[in-house]
Amino acid sequence: MKPLLFVLLLGLTAGFAQKKTVPRIDASVVKVDSLLWDLNALSKAPAVEWLSQTGTVRPLLYKGVDYEGKPTQVFAYYSNPDLIRGKPASKRTFPGVVLIHGGGGKAFREWVEKWAADGYAAIAMDLAGKDATGKPLAQAGPNQGDVDKFSKLEKADLRDMWTYQAVSAAILAHSLLLSFPEVDATKTAVTGISWGGYLTCLVASLDNRFKAAAPVYGCAFYDESDIFKVPIEKLSAGSHRRWMKYFDPSVYLPFAKPQFLFVNGNKDRFYNVVPYHKTYSLIAPNQRTICLIPNMAHGHEAGWVPHEIRYFFESILNGNVPLVQVGPITVQDSTLRFSYQSPVSLLNAEFHYSADTTSLNEQRNWSKQKAMIDPITQTATSPMPKEGFKYGFFYLKDHRNVSVSSPFLIK
Template identity: 35%
Template sequence: MTIKTATAQTGVKGTIWDVPGIDETPAFKTMAVDSAIGIIYQGLPYKQHAQSVFAYYATPGTISGNRSLDKHLPAVVLVHGGGGTAFREWALMWAKKGYAAIAMDLRGNGPERKHLENGLEETNGQTPYFDVTPDLHDQWLYQAVANVLLAHNLIRQFPEIDSNRIAITGISWGGVITCMMAGLDNRYKAAVPVYGCGYLWECGNMAKAVAGISLQNQETWIKQYDPSNYIGKAGMPVLFINGANDVHFWLTAYAHTYALVRNRYLCIKVGMKHSHHYGWANDEIFTFINHLFNNTPPLPVIKDFRITNGQVTASISNASDSVQSFLNYTTDTTSLPEKRKWESIRVSVKSNKINCPVAPAGAVVWYLSLLDGNGLQSSGPLQFLN
C-alpha cells in the first residue's frame, strides 16, 4: 500500500496534544490482507518506548479482492467504546456501503484481543479512563485521543481516499472521544457520537467514577478531557444519538453537551439498548453521513420549535408523506433516569407542521420525535421541567 507524503494538519494547536509527531502520517506496516487489512501503526511515545496501535482497514476493493476499484472513496473513522477492540465487522459493514473505514484498538490489543507488544497497558483488563498519572503521556485518554488523530492522519493519506469526505463515529467511550474530536480535529466533515457526551460528572456511573478520584485529579481530568471543553468548537454537522434511558450518559448532561454545538442534529430513542452492536446498528448514522457526502435523501428534521401558551409548534424539513411525529415523555420521578418509564403519544402532522399540547401534567422530561417510512428517527430538543 502506498501513501501520500503530505503532512496532515489536525487543529490541536494550543492543546495538550500539540506535540511533535501529532500532525504527521504515522509509520505503519501491514500484518494481514484479506477482506479487511490488519495494520499496525506507530503512536506517540508511551512509557518511554515507541507505541504500537493495531487497526483494521477495509474498502469495497478489499472485500471484492480488486483494489483497483477503490477510487475517490468517502471514509469513516470508527472509535470503539469500553471493553471494545478494533472491530473487523464494523469496518466491513462500512466497506459494504461503499466507504473506506479504519477501526483502531485503543486498549493496546491486536487481533483476537491479544495484547500487542509495545501497546497500551491495562491492569486486569480494566481501561483506566479516569487515571491522572504523573506523566501526561502515560494517561489512557491522552493516548487514545492521539491514536484516533493519528489514524485519521493515516487514512486520509491513502491514495484512494477523498480527504474532503471523511467522517467520524464512535460508540459510548468512543462517543466521548468523537465529541472531543469534533472540536479538536476540524478536518472531519461529519461527526456522529453515539451515547457518549460531555459533562461526565453529571452522568450516573460516570459521575461515580469521577467522584472516585481526588479533588485535584478531578479538576485536572475535567480540564484536560471532558468533551465540554472541546465540542463547542465543532464546525462540522454533528448528529447526537442516545437512548432516553441510557445508563451511562444521562439526558441532562446530553442536553448540556449538544447545546454547545451550533450545527447539531438529534436522535433520541426510547428503549435504545447500550452496546457496540446496538450503537452502530442505527441506520441514522449512515443516512446522515451519506447525505452529506453523496447527496442521498436526508433524515427528517424538526425545525422552528416553539412553545406558546401551552402549545407546541414546529415544522418538519426533509419530510416524506409517511413521516409520523410523537411526543415522548416521562412522569417518573422515583427512579434513576435509566429506569424511568417513558410514554409516547402520536401527534398529528399536517402540511409538514406539528401543532399539539405540551406534555401532560407531571412530565419531568419530554421531547418531540419523528419516524419516517424507512424506520429512521430524529428528535427535537429535550425539555426539562423542574
C-alpha cells in the same frame, strides 16, 4: 516481524496504500488555554506495518504516541469497497470513516466490513493495546480499565492517561486514512460508541479535517453521569479539576467544526438526560442533528445498527437528501408545536415524556402520545400531557424509515 518480511509487505501494499500529502489540522481553531495534544504532529500519517495482504479486511499496526517514555503501536483493521468485494484496486476514491469502539471493545472487523460494504474506506483501531487475538502488543499503550482512565491521574503524567492515548490513536488513524490514495480527503467522518462516543466528541472537536461526526451514547459532563461521576468524585480535588479541564469534551466541543449527529436513547444507563442535553447544546443548532431513539439498547452492535448514521454521513459528505430538520418547540394554548423541514414526507411523529424525577436514568418511566402532522405547513403538534412532564422529546420518522428527534425538553 522480520525486517525482510516487513519490507515485502510494504512493497505489496503499494497498490492501495501509497502515501500522499495529508491535510493538517488547524490547531488555531481550538482556543483553549493549554492544549494537551500536539495536533501538528498528529496530522502526519504514522508509520504502518501491514500484517496481511490477503482477505477483504486487512490487519495492520501503526505507530502511536509514546507511553510512559516508550514507543507504542496500535492494531487496526482496514477495508474499502474494492477490498470488500475482492476486486483489484481501482482508480475510484471513497469517503473515509474512523470507527472508535467503546468500553470493553476492540478493533471490530465486522464494523469495518459494514462500512466498506456501504461504500467507505474504513479503519477501526484497538484502544486497549491489544492485537487481533486479544493479546497485549509488544509495544502497547494503556489498557482501558478505570485505573488508566481515572485514578492513575493522581500520579501519572497527563500524556500517559488513557484518554490522551486513545484520542491520539484515533487522530493518527485519521491521518493514516487520509494518506491512502483511494480516500477522498475532503470526505471523512468519525463515529464511536459509548466511550467511543465520548472520544468522538473529543476527536471531532480537535481534528477539524473531519466533515461529519456521529457520537453514539457518549457525551460530555462526565462528572454528572450517573455512572462516571463515581470514579471522578473519588479523585482528589486537584485531580478532579485536571480531569475535567483536559479530558472532558465540554472543554473542546465549542470549537468543533464538523456537522454532528448525536445518537442516544432516552434511558441510557451511562449517559443520562441532563448532561446529554448540555452536551449537544454546545453545538450550534445549524451544526447538529439529534436522534433520540426511544428505549435504545446500549452496546456495540446496538450502537452501529442505526442506519441514520449512514444517511447522515451521505447527506454531509456526498450531498444526498438530508435528515429531517426539527425547529424549536413552542407551547401555545396547551399545545406543543414545532415546524420541520424535510424533502421526504413524515411517516409518523410521537411525543415521549416522563414526570419521573426520582428514578435513575435507565429506570425512569416514560409515556408517549401521537403527534399530528400537517404536511402542507410542515408542522407537528401534540397536546400537553395532562399529568405534566419533566422530560420530553419528539421522535419522528420519514418514509425512508429514517428517524430524528427534537432536543430534550427539560422543565
